[in-house]
Amino acid sequence: MESEEHVLISELKKKILQIFSDFMTRVTQFEELGAVGNRFLVGFHQGLAKCIVNELEVSVKEVTGVMQTASESKPYLMDNVTGEEFGPEATAYDEKPEITDYAAMMGIIYSMVKNDYIMQERIISSLGLKSSSGELESYTLMWSLRPFVNDEIMHQAWRLIQ
Template sequence: MRNLSVSLLGLQNHINIARNILEESESHLVDAASVMQNANETFLANEVVDCHDVLPGQSVINNKCEDILLQNSNLNPEHTDYAAMMAVIYNMMKQDFLMQERIVSALNLKLSSGELESYCLMWSLRPFINDDIMHEAWKLIR
């Protein structure tokens, strides 16, 4: 009985630590979104306005505008890839955390062995974590 109580306290501690990590990850995601928004606003304010400084009725984009758009298309996808990957990973972490939190809160002495086995299986399978996405994330940061 004592071992079960100690194990349950350990799991609750795990949940508290995971919650803190999730909250920290969320703040990094908010920061990344803010940086992307500011970068896009700066780009639009500084560069795209210049692209539209053409004569009325002129349909051809000038060379300066074309260069700016090409530079932006070469740089922005990498940054947006990072931000999008952060959002996807955060959502996977959050879903996994919520599942673990539900499992830990449901643990008690009245659980049948079948219920306990299904919780163990769900915990070990980590159904919300996509390995392919995690491998892509590692490629982005290497």
């Protein structure tokens, strides 16, 4: 009888050890995924988002400088490139975007993208392994909705290129 108990206890210990081993394997997988996610988000934050936002800012400053130079040095040139040369008989088909439209659109889009980047930066900096599932869901929703980017303005900008 004692040997049956010994065998039963030995089997229970093996079973518990196997369950514990599987449990610890899953904990390790969770920690590894957290580390991979952290490296991904930090890499995204440092590389892609900041670099492109800085490049956009440079472009906005560049177009602002060109516009300012053009208006200061040759004000008549600004009138000639704004579409006024078409005269009163110009039709809607003849109307072309003014150069000021391009500059204004760049400023508006840069502002939207920068606000979106700031939101993403705040989300990334507040994420951690201790973040609740509710927080993660809120962050995911905010990220996917892109509340600072107006799709209609983006469509208008693309139409300026066509």
